[in-house]
Structure formats: structure tokens, C-alpha cells
Amino acid sequence: MxxxxxxxxxxxxxxxxxxxxxxxxxxxxxxxxxxxxxxxxxxxxxxxxxxxxxxxxxxxxxxxxxxxxxxxxxxxxxxxxxxxxxYVGAWIPEPVPEPTEWSRQGRPSDGTVDPADRVTLDESISMAFLIVLEAMTPAERVAFILHDVFHFPFADIAEITGRTPGACRQLAFSARRRVDAAQPSATPTVEQARIVRDFKQAWEAMDIQALVGLLDPDAVAVGDGGGIARAALEPLTGSGQIARAYAEFVRLATDATILERTVNGQPGLVAQQDGRTVTVFAFDIVAGKIRHIWAVRNPEKLRSWTEGWTEG
Structure with a gap:
């Protein structure tokens, strides 16, 4: 050290x-x-x-x-x-792949994966969950994560935040209400995987009607290029606009390969060009429809994805 x-x-x-x-x-x-x-x-x-x-x-x-x-x-x-x-455009949390496919050094296939550097994937790390956390105050986020995810007693959280245990309890309660309001009952992973696979197939076929059928009518797609990679500065809203924009992406990016991957513990997609991951897509699926798509293109957030992948 x-x-x-x-x-x-x-x-x-x-x-x-x-x-x-x-x-x-x-x-x-x-x-x-x-x-x-x-x-x-x-x-x-x-x-x-x-x-x-x-x-x-x-x-x-x-x-x-x-x-x-x-x-x-x-x-x-x-x-x-x-x-x-x-920040230029929307800020999306940094996506993480499946632990067996990732190491801090970004070389998951070289046999040097350090278990100490892996992020454990569960429901508390889904992109939808992290997006909700972004809307919280720093104190709310800390109180909620420490208590509800890592089971810290409020006395310890009070010591960390400089507040009373009662105030920390209220912060965690407020944060929990935000999470409960933003996250309806989860779609089973098998169902999520099927919907993401259907989306991939319709996307590659540039089948706009099929894409619209998979998207919630009020779906929102957000891109994060960080001013480095090209991405829409404003969210795409509505199933029709999203379907047309994504079909246009495939039409223009003829050298791109779309692969199914685990993104923050949930079924997702990545786009590769010349074998290098250039975009990671995370999905929020509610009642059998895609409600949100988050596309991370900022290369500074893709370092854990950019080496060691193999197509398949």
C-alpha cells in the first residue's frame, strides 16, 4: 500500500x-x-x-x-x-459489468481479476436505483445507503454525518419514500432479459413498429457523452421518437455490433466498434414495457468495459 x-x-x-x-x-x-x-x-x-x-x-x-x-x-x-x-449534457452513473467480466485494471480475460476490486451486483446497484439516489441530498443518500443497504445503526450514521440519530432516521425515511415511489414492483430478470433481447433484435432489424411495441408510450431515453462522445444533450421522449432515433443509429453505425451483457446486475446491451465497447445501455422495465433507457457513451465511464471483451 x-x-x-x-x-x-x-x-x-x-x-x-x-x-x-x-x-x-x-x-x-x-x-x-x-x-x-x-x-x-x-x-x-x-x-x-x-x-x-x-x-x-x-x-x-x-x-x-x-x-x-x-x-x-x-x-x-x-x-x-x-x-x-x-457537466455537458446528462450525467448518468458509471455502469459496471458482471464481476466475472471485470477487473479494476479493465482486463477481465487475463486471469488477473482481483476479487477485492469487484462490485457486488444486487438490486441496490441497478441503474434505476442509482438514478433515484442522484435526486437525493448527500445526507439523505448517505443515511439511506448506510442504514438500508449496509445496516449501519443510526448512532454510527450520526457520527459520520454530524447529525443526531433521530435526524439520520428521518433522512433515511425520506430517502426510502423516494425509492418506493420511483420503483414499482420489479420485473423478473428472465422477463427483463427476454424484452431486452426482443429490443435488440428489433433494433438491429430497424423495425420501428416492433420497437414502439416494446417501449412504454411515455418512455424516456437519456444519453451521456460527457462532452467527449457524441450524445443527444436532451432526453428522447415517447416511444415513437426513441424508436426512430435508435433505428437511425443502426443505419448510420454499420460497423457497430450490439451484444447482450449484464449492466449493473440487470440485462442490458453494449455497442462495440472494432471490438471496443463504445456505449453501454441500461434499461428500466415496468409492466412488460421499457420505461427508461440510459446510454453511457462517455469513454471515461467505460474503462471497465473497453478491454478483454469477446463477441458472443
């Missing part, structure tokens, strides 16, 4: 084994893998710059690292809001 103080010795395996949990925590709090890695790195730096006596005085190092990481993320969320106000 870099930045250790003199005399602190080599990294403690027990301490380093907390990394996976910390990455999972930080990613849910921030919606960005690169920011999550920075937050976790900073937490470890603070641990290893302490003296051995200071480290020995901490009864549960894992809990200490989780609290410090959470505080760092809370601070980062405040500054992230300001950065995202200057």
Missing part, C-alpha cells in the same frame, strides 16, 4: 481484505467507480499514516475504515454536485 508511514510495516492482509466492502460502499454512495476508488484509497492512506499505537487503539479496523470512507464520500458528494452542474 502506498503512502504508509515509516515503521508501519507491510499491508495487513486483514485490513486489505476490507477493500471489496469499501469499494461496494463507496460506489453506491458516489455512483462512480473512479471516485469510489479514490475514496477508498484515501481511507487506506489515513489508516497507514497513523502510528502503530494509534492503529492498535482501534478496536474494529473494518468499522473504522467504513466510517472514514463514508465521511470522505459525503464530502465528495457535495463537490460532485457542483461538478455535475457544469
Amino acid at each position: 502506498e503512502n504508509r508511514s515509516e515503521g508501519s510495516g507491510p499491508p495487513d492482509p486483514a485490513i486489505m481484505s476490507e477493500r471489496r466492502k469499501l469499494i461496494n460502499l463507496a460506489y453506491r454512495l458516489l455512483g462512480s467507480l473512479s471516485d469510489a476508488e479514490d475514496a477508498v484509497q484515501e481511507a487506506y492512506t489515513r489508516w497507514y499514516t497513523m502510528s502503530e499505537e494509534q492503529q492498535a487503539s482501534i478496536e474494529t479496523p473494518g468499522a473504522w475504515l467504513s466510517k472514514v470512507t463514508s465521511r470522505i464520500c459525503l464530502d465528495m458528494l457535495g463537490s460532485a454536485r457542483a461538478r455535475r452542474e457544469r
